[in-house]
Amino acid sequence: MALRNSPASNAQPSSMNWLVENAARVALPIRQKLPVAFLIVVLLMVALSLAGLSELRRANIRAAELVGDQIRISTLRSIERSISAINLVGAELFLNVGDQSQNNNLAKKFYDEVLLFRAAAAQTGNERRATHFLTKKYEKEFFTKERDVQTEASKMRALYVQGDVSAARRVYDTALSEALEKFNRVVSSISFDLGREMQARVEENAKAFEKAQNLVVGTSVLAIATALLLGLTISASVTQPLDRIRKALGELSYGRFNARVFVPNRDEIGELAQHVNQTSAKLGELYDEVQHQKAELATLNSALEDKVKKQVQEIERANRLRRFLPAQIAELIVSEPEEEDILRTKRAEISVLFIDLRGFTAFANSAPPDRVIEALNAFHTASGPLIEASGGTLERFLGDGLLVLFGAPVSVENAAQKATELALDLRAAVRIAIKPFGTGGKEHQLGLGIGIGTGTATLGQIGFQARRDYSAIGPAPNLAARLCEQAKDGQILISQATANQIDFDLRPAGPFSLKGIGGSVVAFEL
Structure with missing residues (x-):
């Protein structure tokens, strides 16, 4: 009987068997298929690594952005503290009725606070400054209100140094206080917007982290599954045909020379299967020929037995004649049909x-x-x-x-x-x-x-x-x-x-x- 290895006899489902059959039909030697499969697995691992590195780089960028947001908030907090300090020192300056030395110290402290305000404000601004993160929405108003505060503060200090305390206080109470209040509102608006932006970025980072985590996990699972599937497919495309060939050789060992094996492989295993089928066919032909020769030999043996029997009778006859006659006479008469x-x-x-x-x-x-x-x-x-x-x-x-x-x-x-x-x-x-x-x-x-x-x-x-x-x-x-x-x-x-x-x-x-x-x-x- 012919040996058939049908797909239904395999343990894999039909889709898996389809993959195995098509992998087997790839016209590449096994010594090339295995390195190609290994290369694919390596490329999957490299892709997984690159995806992880890409997400890590994005996470670093988002972290840097959050650090920048923290710096901007800290800067705005410094500005707000400077505004509060200017208000506080100015109020103390004009409420002090002590000696002139203490007033001079307060005036100097007021000026220092103005310088600190100027330094804090200098961290925001245009591209000539160390940190520039103001949006177009607040940039013009911020610089305008900042200059107003510095102008009024300088005017108040100059009047106070000239000894015109009343004029200096009027500037403080009216123009400077108004400028500080307006600038403070601008800073508060920037802080509020920046807080909302930072909160949105935090939420975005959380989503991005979750997305990156899912991406890395999914990519890892996909890479591992692909590697396992590829390994199983390649191994099955080798082991299944070998198992069929083993069964065919088992059939041959029992003398069933009509056994045939079908494998889809277009590699060394496919060539081996062809050799097995050719050997089986040739053995079948030889077996039929041997059987035919056996029958002919049996016929010949039967005829030979009769011939040998007849020749033995002739030899016995000749021996009997040689007992009585000279050899030459016995040889002459041995051809007689009947010695009697x-x-x-x-x-x-x-x-x-x-x-x-x-x-x-x-x-x-x-x-x-x-x-x-x-x-x-x-x-x-x-x-x-x-x-x-x-x-x-x-x-x-x-x-x-x-x-x-x-x-x-x-x-x-x-x-x-x-x-x-x-x-x-x-x-x-x-x-x-x-x-x-x-x-x-x-x-x-x-x-x-x-x-x-x-x-x-x-x-x-x-x-x-x-x-x-x-x-x-x-x-x-x-x-x-x-x-x-x-x-x-x-x-x-x-x-x-x-x-x-x-x-x-x-x-x-x-x-x-x-x-x-x-x-x-x-x-x-x-």
Whole structure:
């Protein structure tokens, strides 16, 4: 089944999933996405810091403005105190009836108060003065009333110094008092307006502080929320696709090669998902191909089993033939469709060669066992290759003797001639082979006797299921065996029928009276 990671399977709400999907679709490598997200967070922190610094600067400005308001109020308070001091000293001056020295001191004190008034007033005014905060509304009236007060105060002091106390008092009571009163009203109006302005600024500062506090808190919350959202979005755009890829790989590990994973990422994870899908598809193709090959292999194995079985039968057949025939003849007939056609029971005319070691029984009784086996192996080693080369069929091993057929199970031309030629070769080879095994005594010397018979014989397989031999039964093998018994050491005796079919120099031998064969038997010596 195909692996599907639908949005409904995610824990985030749909809006969050939308953010994650779109963040994943940004065509940037992860090694760039993460620094960009970190940079955005840093910029948010910088923006928060700048907002805080901006509000702090505005708060400093408002604080400076409040300090300025305090200075203006303090200045106005000084002016008001100077006006009160001038009134008080003037009244004391004209009410004093004491000595002249005390009056002079009061006059001097009055003048000092006027100077203090002038100094206090000098802090307000135009741009040539230290502090200028008068508004256009009161500036002209303030300077006019200030000059009136200073003019009348100077006129009163001058009259008093000249000794015209009455004139000085009239100036004080009328012009100076009126000027002071008018100026005091101007100062009071300025103080009242400044107080209202200061109160408004205090209220404004409180609102500004609350606004700044809300701004900083809101900006902080927004920055933190944005950073968290950005971090969650970036991490989810990485972890969710990785989880889908993990599930797809789990499906692959269980052999479900049709598993596919969908991720919207256009980065390394998206590339990884493509590789997973390609690998899954390729594994699926390979799996189908393996299954197809498995089916083909099963078919081939079945056919191979039949073929092997047939070949084993052929090998067994060939091995059976090789037990009876020379290798070259066995190879020629192994291609026959049925070996039974070759080894079937039949009657045929054949030539039989029988060879036997003379004196072997006495030798076996006196010689050590390993020496006995060594002598037999030497005998067979010398005989076997000659028999195979002659084309004869080794019918059986008889311990110290051998029985060889010519013309069975496969008919051959000149069977008697080939049997006679083999007898000559065996006599020469076996004599050499057994020569080292003489014991010294004449009665223990090993010799060789050979008999050859030609005639009709019954041919076929004898034995049981586990062991079968090809055998020849009849006059020809019996005659060969009896002639071999009559042959002396080194003598080759052949039957009349054999002699009639060969081209060798012969001399008569016998006649012999042979066991199992009626009458006198004529034989020849090769």
